[in-house]
Amino acid sequence: MSFVKVENITFRFAKGLPAVIDELSFTMVQGEIVGILGPSGSGKSTLLRLLAGLEIPERGEITIDGRLIVDERTFVEPEQRCVGMVFQDYALFPNMTVAQNIMFGLHKLNRSLRQEKMEQMLELLHMTDYAKRYPHELSGGQQQRVALARALAPQPSILLMDEPFSSLDANLKATIRSELRHILQKTNITCLLVSHDPADIDAICDRVLKVSARH
Numbered sequence: 001m002s003f004v005k006v007e008n009i010t011f012r013f014a015k016g017l018p019a020v021i022d023e024l025s026f027t028m029v030q031g032e033i034v035g036i037l038g039p040s041g042s043g044k045s046t047l048l049r050l051l052a053g054l055e056i057p058e059r060g061e062i063t064i065d066g067r068l069i070v071d072e073r074t075f076v077e078p079e080q081r082c083v084g085m086v087f088q089d090y091a092l093f094p095n096m097t098v099a100q101n102i103m104f105g106l107h108k109l110n111r112s113l114r115q116e117k118m119e120q121m122l123e124l125l126h127m128t129d130y131a132k133r134y135p136h137e138l139s140g141g142q143q144q145r146v147a148l149a150r151a152l153a154p155q156p157s158i159l160l161m162d163e164p165f166s167s168l169d170a171n172l173k174a175t176i177r178s179e180l181r182h183i184l185q186k187t188n189i190t191c192l193l194v195s196h197d198p199a200d201i202d203a204i205c206d207r208v209l210k211v212s213a214r215h
């Protein structure tokens with residue numbers, strides 16, 4: 001039984017422009033970790049944004065965990081989708097500390113659980129000493145790790161990651177990759193990961209979805 005089902009999705013940014021995504025279909029089983037590989041401009045980020053509900057397809061439908069989230073008549077709002085997303089540019093809240101950024105998605109938990117979860121995430125991503133810092137006081141790789149921690153903390157049913165390791169040095173990348181794979185497997189989170197680095201995909205993913213340039 002498919003956990004994620006994408007059927008004949010077509011998307012273009014404006015009428016008259018070529019389709020960025022043209023009749024794309026694929027399925028994922030629960031807990032599967034799928035890599036997305038494709039040239040720059042081929043629509044990888046757009047695909048993640050469609051799943052997250054940040055863009056609306058022109059046609060086609062998406063089902064997550066048996067629930068229809070988008071078709072011609074249906075649109076489930078992003079915050080109702082149980083989707084976690086790590087953006088290509090990290091997109092942390094600049095006016096919040098690292099700890100506050102991570103706790104942002106945990107408003108349903110009580111204060112002590114929220115604190116505990118945040119500390120767990122900081123530990124997992126080797127960021128314990130940075131809890132009180134603001135994003136502008138962090139390096140690119142540190143911001144990337146906070147973005148990962150923030151997306152993982154609420155235990156989304158599906159995690160979408162857009163180049164989540166691009167700013168990490170080789171050592172840190174190897175560590176975070178293997179820890180991430182471990183935590184995804186342990187929590188049975190279904191995950192789509194975009195990367196330009198086939199080694200990332202080899203290290204974490206169960207299989208690859210290739211998207212090709214359309215123009």
Ligand SMILES: Nc1ncnc2c1ncn2[C@@H]1O[C@H](COP(=O)(O)OP(=O)(O)OP(=O)(O)O)[C@@H](O)[C@H]1O
Nearest residue numbers: 013014020038039040041042043044045046047088
């Ligand atoms: N807001 C926008 N308006 C019009 N065209 C856009 C917009 N955002 C992206 N595009 C175009 O849509 C195509 C797909 O963009 P997308 O960001 O999904 O590519 P990508 O595969 O993630 O590329 P990269 O590997 O460089 O991140 C590109 O040709 C891009 O120029």
Ligand SMILES: [Mg+2]
Nearest residue numbers: 044045088162
């Ligand atoms: Mg992109």
